[in-house]
Amino acid sequence: MDAFAPTQAPAHARGALADAPWCTWSNEARDLVTAFAKAIGGMAEPALLTRPVGPNHDVTYSLPVDTVTDPALREGLLALAEALYHRPLPEGGILLLSGLSGGGAGGRAMHSLLALLRDALSALGGDGSAHYAPIAPAEGARSAFPLHADLFRSPNLLSVFDDVPADDSGTPVFLSTTRLLTLIHDQGSMPEATRRRIVDLLLDRSGDDRYDDLFDLLHGTHPWTYAIEKRMHAARIALRLRPGEGYLVDDRRWLHGREPQTSDVTSDRVRRLTFASATMNEGVDALRRELLAAAGLPEAALPGHGVEPHRGPSDPQGDSSA
Numbered sequence: 001m002d003a004f005a006p007t008q009a010p011a012h013a014r015g016a017l018a019d020a021p022w023c024t025w026s027n028e029a030r031d032l033v034t035a036f037a038k039a040i041g042g043m044a045e046p047a048l049l050t051r052p053v054g055p056n057h058d059v060t061y062s063l064p065v066d067t068v069t070d071p072a073l074r075e076g077l078l079a080l081a082e083a084l085y086h087r088p089l090p091e092g093g094i095l096l097l098s099g100l101s102g103g104g105a106g107g108r109a110m111h112s113l114l115a116l117l118r119d120a121l122s123a124l125g126g127d128g129s130a131h132y133a134p135i136a137p138a139e140g141a142r143s144a145f146p147l148h149a150d151l152f153r154s155p156n157l158l159s160v161f162d163d164v165p166a167d168d169s170g171t172p173v174f175l176s177t178t179r180l181l182t183l184i185h186d187q188g189s190m191p192e193a194t195r196r197r198i199v200d201l202l203l204d205r206s207g208d209d210r211y212d213d214l215f216d217l218l219h220g221t222h223p224w225t226y227a228i229e230k231r232m233h234a235a236r237i238a239l240r241l242r243p244g245e246g247y248l249v250d251d252r253r254w255l256h257g258r259e260p261q262t263s264d265v266t267s268d269r270v271r272r273l274t275f276a277s278a279t280m281n282e283g284v285d286a287l288r289r290e291l292l293a294a295a296g297l298p299e300a301a302l303p304g305h306g307v308e309p310h311r312g313p314s315d316p317q318g319d320s321s322a
């Protein structure tokens, strides 16, 4: 089965990220998700597990697949997880999603679904390869979140929006990592070794937590930060996403962030699942070459990563949510 099927872009989102395809649940997946939403009344809530992954990524929701007692529904949900695991992202590394919460699958049902998929995808990709972390709330006045990559251990990042303001503030923003490195190179003040370090961080899936390191190089106290943040801001692509909409991206290819929101950001604003896929390492060498070229770097340069990133107050909300 396919998890998703092509659909039209919602009217409010047309024009932004015009090259990215829009999908919704496939008919089969939608039937499963609707049946699951009806069945959750008697089920346990997802539990929070603590895992020693890193300061930003150490907690995940979990819901064992055998919580679903109906064998056909359970098998169907496992097939949905398999479809996600085997479905490669399109070449551009971004898929935009709509209509995910139809059939009663918003709110708690989507929360339980993502927790269950987390467990099923962890079984497919290896323990710790899938992660569904709570999002930290933020005050509206301080709710902007600069462009960043989450850099979880697995690069597939699925975000499903729920509690978003009706005025479309708090708009998600995107910037491809190729564009990022091009504008950094064009700006000219970041040392070559630091540009190489950014490429290495984007591609590092060693399991170490690299989120703070990359955030610091982009937004910390450095001679280049002001000029580069200004260019990132000018180049960002804003995409209004409403409840039941979202995206699946390769976190190595796309930075994401959040414009300021007029109201407080709640923990239900967006639900975020990261997971491994069978094909995630295909094309990584090509991506490395693409990123190095964008950064103006030769493929074989001297080893070493230049500046040692310092850990400052770069992440005011205490997580990598956006």
Ligand SMILES: [Fe+2]
Residues within 6 Å of the ligand: 148, 149, 150, 256, 320, 321, 322
């Ligand atoms: Fe994030």
